[in-house]
Amino acid sequence: MWEYITFFFNATILAAALRMATPLIFTSMGGIFSERSGVINIGLEGMMLTGAFMGMMVSHYTGSPWVGLLGALVSGAIMGLIHAVASIQYKANQVVSGTAINIFAVGFTVFMLRTIFNVAGTSPPVPSIGNVSIPIIVDIPVIGQIIGRQNPMVYMALILVVVVHIFLFRTDWGLRLRSVGEHPKAADTVGINVFLTRYMAVIMSGALAGLGGAYLSIAHLSRFGDGMTAGRGFIALAAMIFGKWTPFGALGASLLFGFADAVQMSMQELGIPRHFVQMTPYILTMVALAGFIGRATPPKAIGKPYEKE
């Protein structure tokens, strides 16, 4: 029995789980912004992919992965803006708009990769953000092995969760954002600008998804590959729902899904096809939506464009 436990729960796998969870954490925090304001963001996948590409490209040209990160943030924000214009300004169906963004991002990144780097499939290696050790913590047994030496973006993700939580539940901005997602007309009648709030939230959402994508191309690896997000945007969406649209809930779900990702290689050694493990995020999401683990209630006004009379 103990063998099986240590087979899955050892410091190496848990450290890997944290690494795999990081892009999910960034992106699910982005999802929370958008959906808490009442806008469905199924385009997270495409926003991530764009961020992964632009992060790589800016890092390549400037030689600084940190500037690359900024590039990813801005490009994600622009994708968010496109989604905002379509779904808030023009009241387009939010799922259709998000899907369009996903399809667009795939074509855009493939096209740009060929045009700029004249390669297909994978970009040349670019400067990336290296791991750092945290003094003292790194020397603690087990814990040090798990969180003592990681990529700075891993720590940023964890800090982000706390920041988003404080933003949503402690500040007036957060209160207004939530009210807009629940009952936009009520917000409007007390003088809150529903459109502006949603714009900011969706742009923020894209920016964070862009960072999530950049983690893959200039932190976890140091190159971009076609379609490298591989559905992580959707898994982040699943993590957000599984976490009931709360930052800490989404963190927990991201860690769980990251863990599933980390153990899939080990699973193969046991003769279990990794595809089964890859299904877990989605199965868990359906379980969450079906209400088995307390009800996952989305913000009430989600998906509905706000119409002023």
Added chain:
Amino acid sequence: MDNILEMKNITKNFPGVVANDDISLDIRKGEIHALVGENGSGKSTLMNILYGLYDADSGEVFLNKKKVDITDPRTAINLGLGMVFQHFMLVDTLTVAENVILGSEPARMHFINYKKAVDDVARLAKEYGLRVEPRSKVADISVGQQQRVEILKALYRQAEVLILDEPTAVLTPQETEELFQVMNNLKKQGTTIIFITHKIKEVLAISDRVSVLRRGKLVGTKNTKETNHPELAEMMVGREVLLRVEKTPAQPGKTVASIININVRDRVGTHKVKDVSLDIMSGEVLGIAGVEGNGQQELIEAITGLNRAESGEVLLHGKPIHKLPPMPIKKRGVGYIPEDRHKRGLILEYSVADNMILGLHSQAPFVEKFLFRNEKAIQENAQKLVEEYDVRPPNIKQLVQTLSGGNQQKVIVAREFSRNPEFLVCSQPTRGLDIGAIEFIHKEIIRQRDNGAAVILVSAELDEILSLSDRVAVMYNGEVSAVLPVEKTDERQLGYLMLGGDAQKAEGDVEIETAAE
């Protein structure tokens, strides 16, 4: 007294209708000014213009003698206007305090000072006698308390003029009285109140002056003391109105329908209807009074086959119908007016003619050879009913969604009543209708009764229950707490029972026949 607010020559057109036609209204400082009119008379439009939700096509607004341009609610709030909407503008998932401060949060560096928020709300609530717990979630408090939160929202923003849009529509008589106390408190402290309603009784009870609107025009403004019920009713409707339903005493015959120990649970397992038993006789109206959400709707759905009861029986002429789907129940002579005519009862995108055969559409003569519509029969049927039930405009091809609420309801009434049902289930039959339509539908219900139908009438309006019913059952928390002959009860007693008062201790020394019998 000075005018605090003047609206001058306000005109607002919506496509096809003049909602406000050159309306000029003065509001005096510190008064309770009632604004009455039937549905669609333009009261809410006028107030929405005042609050900056609509732009007037022309006209001016003066506040404290200064011309103001109110383009959005934020401006209205800053000018000292507060509005309590008929459909509350509250965020369910937030607490009372959060709802009150929303948009005007006490914050430093954007961090909300929740302690101050809670303290401020508690202090305001105490000052004006608006009992409510600041830390409760809005979803968990009663409708009456939610309304207090709305009033607190306005007071928190230092409203000098408070607009209450049909505030009593959702309240029990007791809650209405409490609201009136609050209104008087506010008046004493100097707040000016504009009180929108279509209930004349309330106008007379609380207001200082009253303005009447009809079809977008101001009919007149009166001092409440110098007017009376019939005069106001006539001003509202434009003709003399019959205020009481004329009816002869009931001639109850044999039992038509028996409801026996019905229990209903909702999807999440909440016990909504608890062991309800009722007998309904031919030729009588059994009223079911109760605050909404006490199981009336679930009971009605169990009777009409829209929902399955967990246990118990419904018998029609001694034969069980509780296991049948809605259509066969209808065929056995049960007529049904649903409480929500948009969700149930009508298909808004269909014509008047098609709506008049809903549920009968698969029967002769409306269908031929099992398959094809008999257009001639459908149209003849509709033409006849439109005339008989005075549906306006009398165009059977018109889509139902373009009719007024009253005429939509007449379409349902025509369809259900014209089949001379033996058992008639009416749920909130006049909700949201104007006086003219209410009068018509009440007469039709009594006509059905006199023709020998057994009628169940569910209504949140006690006036309606008292004027139409022969016996009254009170539902509270899923149980029928009492069944009383109508002549032995009154509004006060029913209101007391509706709030869960003990049937045995109910005020008034009447004998109470318990439901369990």
